[in-house]
Amino acid sequence: MHPAASVIIFTTLSGIGLGMLAWLGIDPTPPTGWAAFWNFLLAFALTVGGLISSTFHLGHPERALKAFTQWRTSWLSREGVCSVAALSVMGLYAAGLVFFAKPIAPLGYIGAGLSLLTVYTTSMIYAQLATIPRWNTPLTSVLYLSLAIAGGALLAGRTGAAMALLLVAAGAQLIWWMKGDTAFADRGSDLGTATGLGDRGEVRSLAHPHTSPNYLMREFVYVVARKHVQKLRIIAMLLMVALPLLILVALPANLFVIALAAASHLAGVATSRWLFFAEAEHTVGIYYGMR
Amino acid sequence: MTDLPTTTDKKLGLVIDLDTCVGCHACVISCKGWNTENYGAPLSDQRPYGEEPMGTFLNRVHSYEVKAEGQAAQTVHFPKSCLHCENAPCVTVCPTGASYKRKEDGIVLVNEQSCIGCGLCAWACPYGARELDQEEGVMKKCTLCVDRIYNENLPEEDRQPACVRTCPAGARHFGDFADPESNVSILTAERGGMDLMPELDTAPVNKYLPPRLKDSFDDESILAPFLDPVAEETQGFMGWLDKQLSRLPGDTKTQSEDV
Numbered sequence: 044m045h046p047a048a049s050v051i052i053f054t055t056l057s058g059i060g061l062g063m064l065a066w067l068g069i070d071p072t073p074p075t076g077w078a079a080f081w082n083f084l085l086a087f088a089l090t091v092g093g094l095i096s097s098t099f100h101l102g103h104p105e106r107a108l109k110a111f112t113q114w115r116t117s118w119l120s121r122e123g124v125c126s127v128a129a130l131s132v133m134g135l136y137a138a139g140l141v142f143f144a145k146p147i148a149p150l151g152y153i154g155a156g157l158s159l160l161t162v163y164t165t166s167m168i169y170a171q172l173a174t175i176p177r178w179n180t181p182l183t184s185v186l187y188l189s190l191a192i193a194g195g196a197l198l199a200g201r202t203g204a205a206m207a208l209l210l211v212a213a214g215a216q217l218i219w220w221m222k223g224d225t226a227f228a229d230r231g232s233d234l235g236t237a238t239g240l241g242d243r244g245e246v247r248s249l250a251h252p253h254t255s256p257n258y259l260m261r262e263f264v265y266v267v268a269r270k271h272v273q274k275l276r277i278i279a280m281l282l283m284v285a286l287p288l289l290i291l292v293a294l295p296a297n298l299f300v301i302a303l304a305a306a307s308h309l310a311g312v313a314t315s316r317w318l319f320f321a322e323a324e325h326t327v328g329i330y331y332g333m334r
Numbered sequence: 335m336t337d338l339p340t341t342t343d344k345k346l347g348l349v350i351d352l353d354t355c356v357g358c359h360a361c362v363i364s365c366k367g368w369n370t371e372n373y374g375a376p377l378s379d380q381r382p383y384g385e386e387p388m389g390t391f392l393n394r395v396h397s398y399e400v401k402a403e404g405q406a407a408q409t410v411h412f413p414k415s416c417l418h419c420e421n422a423p424c425v426t427v428c429p430t431g432a433s434y435k436r437k438e439d440g441i442v443l444v445n446e447q448s449c450i451g452c453g454l455c456a457w458a459c460p461y462g463a464r465e466l467d468q469e470e471g472v473m474k475k476c477t478l479c480v481d482r483i484y485n486e487n488l489p490e491e492d493r494q495p496a497c498v499r500t501c502p503a504g505a506r507h508f509g510d511f512a513d514p515e516s517n518v519s520i521l522t523a524e525r526g527g528m529d530l531m532p533e534l535d536t537a538p539v540n541k542y543l544p545p546r547l548k549d550s551f552d553d554e555s556i557l558a559p560f561l562d563p564v565a566e567e568t569q570g571f572m573g574w575l576d577k578q579l580s581r582l583p584g585d586t587k588t589q590s591e592d593v
């Protein structure tokens with residue numbers, strides 16, 4: 044799959060932003076006044092920034108409101124509905140804390156639930172696609188949720204929880220990579236099933252329909268990052284988990300240290316998301332004798 | 335709503351005969367020609383005369399080679415367009431309701447006024463039947479020439495998809511699969527029409543007829559007996575002429591004498 048920058052930025056930023064909102068929502072002693080303002084500003088900026096970025100790859104962003112209509116069938120539509128609900132509820136909760144120093148606990152819990160539900164709907168946009176076996180697993184949701192919760196804990200200053208959750212996320216990431224590497228072959232789709240000619244012998248592509256790459260090949264057959272997969276996986280893991288852990292363990296927890304750990308974590312998640320798209324093989328590639 | 339209809343009254347679709355397709359790409363051209371100036375946004379081209387030209391096509395013809403152990407390789411031309419699946423995964427993923435499957439005839443269409451160009455339906459389609467037009471930013475796909483098949487302004491013989499109408503090899507057939515007596519249902523039953531990637535449970539309406547098995551090198555040719563010389567000896571006037579000419583010197587030596 045073509046790793047569109049807008050989608051990588053979107054899933055990375057709004058994932059961690061929604062994770063942070065969830066932690067703020069369940070905080071028994073939430074910040075109030077200016078402290079609350081800065082905390083919520085950061086979480087909202089990440090989430091909303093990500094959501095806005097996601098509209099950049101649309102052919103017609105001016106019609107984006109229509110995407111709220113099909114929540115009964117479409118995970119993308121559900122994501123839109125959930126994200127607005129989460130932001131609205133958390134907005135009210137934040138207003139209570141910032142202006143009245145009054146935590147309205149039920150709102151916080153509902154908002155936290157909606158925030159995580161939004162991350163889940165995002166993951167399901169990818170996990171629902173049978174055409175991309177690497178994504179088509181519940182593990183994709185586990186990966187997205189664990190990263191959002193771990194990153195959110197880090198940003199919310201819950202360093203103890205963050206350290207444990209980073210390890211959980213690392214485990215989810217490793218298992219997802221391992222399962223993903225054999226997912227396409229396990230599904231059993233090849234040129235034989237794609238053309239229906241497999242029982243007659245070996246099928247190979249002789250000629251593409253056109254002499255130069257088309258939309259389908261640009262969108263679905265992406266090879267550049269795959270060349271360096273193992274190196275990129277190690278870089279992602281180091282930035283996403285190892286370095287933040289080292290920083291949190293070695294240095295005293297203050298705002299600067301947490302920001303440093305979070306920046307490293309974000310860069311790691313972005314690298315992992317780049318691989319998430321670039322490594323994904325779509326069944327269309329079969330028709331072109333490629334992956 | 336982008337719910338799929340549980341059943342459709344008709345199941346309009348195509349039968350594509352891989353045995354007779356000659357790979358001429360006429361269906362590709364007639365499809366682009368008709369659909370660029372009729373239903374919806376035109377099918378744009380990018381850099382048509384420059385480097386790496388690309389464009390939107392609703393139908394593309396691949397070419398494959400099938401090679402069985404100990405047999406001659408066979409070339410199969412393979413036209414591919416939307417299969418108008420009964421379990422169309424492209425429809426349910428659409429966030430705006432732009433993609434839909436019609437209850438009356440099963441055709442899968444895109445309402446381009448509602449399409450936001452997110453591309454998720456193209457991701458959900460296993461066959462690469464949907465292409466995002468790079469100029470218009472909306473999703474394009476085969477409409478089964480919905481603006482031809484019901485069009486009473488056209489002569490009756492033209493009320494079929496442009497690709498079917500133009501195919502010089504008669505490799506494409508259009509009809510209603512819900513009717514067991516239709517041409518496409520009979521062809522599918524007789525020739526073992528098959529689904530593409532059945533393991534993905536998309537239940538495609540379009541069917542592909544497999545190529546007929548070819549002769550092998552070891553087969554006894556049924557034409558061989560007819561190749562025997564009919565008359566061993568020349569007779570009549572030509573026989574006399576042959577004899578007289580053979581008497582004269584200067585005949586070219588036959589190969590057997592040469593060796």
